[in-house]
Amino acid sequence: MAAVIKVLGLALYGPLAASTRYRLGQYVAGLATQGIQLEVRYLLGNDYLARRFAGRVVRLLPLLESGLTRLKDLMHQARYDAAMLHCELLPLLPGRLERALLRVPYVYDFDDAFYLKYRGGRFGFLEPVLGAKFDRIMRGAAAITAGNQVLAAYASRHNAHTNHLPTVVDTTRYLPSRKDSGGPFTIGWIGSPSTANYLPQLVEPLSALGQEGPVRFVVIGANAPAVPHVEVVQRPWSEAEEVDLINSFDVGVMPLPDTPWAEGKCAFKLIQYMACARPVVASPVGANKDVVDADCGLLASTSQEWLEALRQLRDRPTLRAAMGDAARCRVELQYSLARNLPVLARILRQASMGD
Numbered sequence: 001m002a003a004v005i006k007v008l009g010l011a012l013y014g015p016l017a018a019s020t021r022y023r024l025g026q027y028v029a030g031l032a033t034q035g036i037q038l039e040v041r042y043l044l045g046n047d048y049l050a051r052r053f054a055g056r057v058v059r060l061l062p063l064l065e066s067g068l069t070r071l072k073d074l075m076h077q078a079r080y081d082a083a084m085l086h087c088e089l090l091p092l093l094p095g096r097l098e099r100a101l102l103r104v105p106y107v108y109d110f111d112d113a114f115y116l117k118y119r120g121g122r123f124g125f126l127e128p129v130l131g132a133k134f135d136r137i138m139r140g141a142a143a144i145t146a147g148n149q150v151l152a153a154y155a156s157r158h159n160a161h162t163n164h165l166p167t168v169v170d171t172t173r174y175l176p177s178r179k180d181s182g183g184p185f186t187i188g189w190i191g192s193p194s195t196a197n198y199l200p201q202l203v204e205p206l207s208a209l210g211q212e213g214p215v216r217f218v219v220i221g222a223n224a225p226a227v228p229h230v231e232v233v234q235r236p237w238s239e240a241e242e243v244d245l246i247n248s249f250d251v252g253v254m255p256l257p258d259t260p261w262a263e264g265k266c267a268f269k270l271i272q273y274m275a276c277a278r279p280v281v282a283s284p285v286g287a288n289k290d291v292v293d294a295d296c297g298l299l300a301s302t303s304q305e306w307l308e309a310l311r312q313l314r315d316r317p318t319l320r321a322a323m324g325d326a327a328r329c330r331v332e333l334q335y336s337l338a339r340n341l342p343v344l345a346r347i348l349r350q351a352s353m354g355d
Contacts, residue, residue: 002035005352008073008080008104009040012087016046018192018268019111021239022167023147024086026337027344034345038084041073053193077104081352082142087114094129095136105351108137108155111147111167113264115154142351145344147266148287163347166287167268169275170337176277176328177247184214184231185314188249188278190242190269196222198255198262205306206230209314220245246276250320251313255306256283267291271335274327279320281309291335296327 011020024040031038043066051058070090077083083106089098117123118130138144138158145165146152156162179186187206189199196219203225209215210229217230221237235245246252252273256262267287270280280297282288292299298309313320333339 005036005082005349006080007031007036007038007348007352008077008083009038010070010073010083010085010089011040011042012044012091013049014042014045016049019167020086022169022268023109023111023145024084026170027341030337030341031345031348034342036345036348038348039080041070043067043070043090055193074101074103077102080104082106082348084109084348085137085141086110087112088117088134089137092126092130093133095133098133099136099140102140105142105354106140107143107145107347107351108141108159109145109165110134110151110155111264111266111268113151113154113261116261116264142354143347145347148264149290150263150286151266163343165340165343165347166335167266167271168335168337168340169271169331171275171332174243174246174272174275174331176275176324177244179248179250184216185209186216186218186248186250187253187310188218188220188246188251188273189253190220190237190246190272191222192237193222195265196224198257200225201255201257201303202253202306203227204303205310208303208307209310212311213314218245218249242272243276246273246278249273249276249278251310252278252280254280254282254288256285256288258283258285262286270297271331274324274335275331277324277328279313279323279327281306281313291330293330296323296330 009024011024013020015021015025028038048058083104085106086109115134118126135158138155141159143161144155144159145163146155147167149164152162152164206217207228215230217227218233220235224232224234254269263286265286270282270291273280274296280292281300282292284299284301300306300309
């Protein structure tokens with residue numbers, strides 16, 4: 001019997017972060033059946049995320065304790081055959097030092113344009129020191145798993161062992177159920193407070209649609225904008241309830257601005273909706289263009305295009321159903337855990353052998 005391969009998973013955030021749950025956590029059980037033991041350790045836990053999402057002050061002492069815990073985890077990395085680093089080992093640490101702390105072969109995994117983190121925005125003043133941090137981390141990796149084609153194209157400039165590994169769902173958990181045909185036309189969005197700032201671009205088209213007939217806009221996991229003429233329903237995120245809530249939608253939406261950071265988004269919302277056999281409308285930015293084809297959804301750039309796309313799906317229930325069925329099939333074929341599990345297993349196994 002082949003020896004079990006032990007992999008140290010080094011996540012930036014706790015499991016409250018969807019990226020941690022879906023890019024690391026959901027693979028643990030499946031990898032175990034393939035002889036790979038993935039043990040996930042978090043830097044910034046759920047308390048940190050809850051405070052950030054609620055707009056509360058982040059406490060300094062827990063941050064220091066988290067940093068010390070990460071260093072302790074790294075002290076024991078010789079027990080492992082490889083590591084899987086998700087996003088960042090230690091914020092504000094130069095790439096040279098972060099690379100030096102990793103003493104086993106590692107796979108670098110990312111699903112946002114993290115290479116932009118220290119090149120603009122609130123951390124832009126650190127660009128002279130940290131601007132190339134992630135380029136260095138990528139160059140030192142045994143392999144890279146990138147969440148979309150934009151990220152993979154960037155990573156491949158620094159590491160030939162780059163793999164496109166989309167963020168996927170377990171299609172045995174995300175199961176569609178037919179929505180009750182009664183009630184208003186329901187448009188839904190799921191996300192976190194960090195991505196809710198993209199929602200205001202939907203206010204104008206949703207309001208116009210609401211003037212034509214009853215419309216409900218369901219927002220899960222973040223504060224919803226006020227939308228005139230529309231019933232807005234705001235629901236907290238719950239892992240136990242998210243599938244049922246998505247199944248209450250007629251259409252799932254994912255607006256994005258056309259920016260370099262947004263291009264790094266992995267269209268995961270769309271994959272969640274589509275797994276539940278919901279047609280989608282999305283901005284033609286980044287991975288959205290890869291995930292959405294003409295059979296399962298529509299792309300919209302302007303307010304008028306959004307209005308026309310939503311109106312078409314409202315007025316044609318047969319089209320909604322056909323697109324939803326096609327969306328489910330597309331997820332099963334390309335964006336399911338079952339399809340991607342053996343891919344990640346192969347990458348981790350090769351990394352552990354130094355291939």
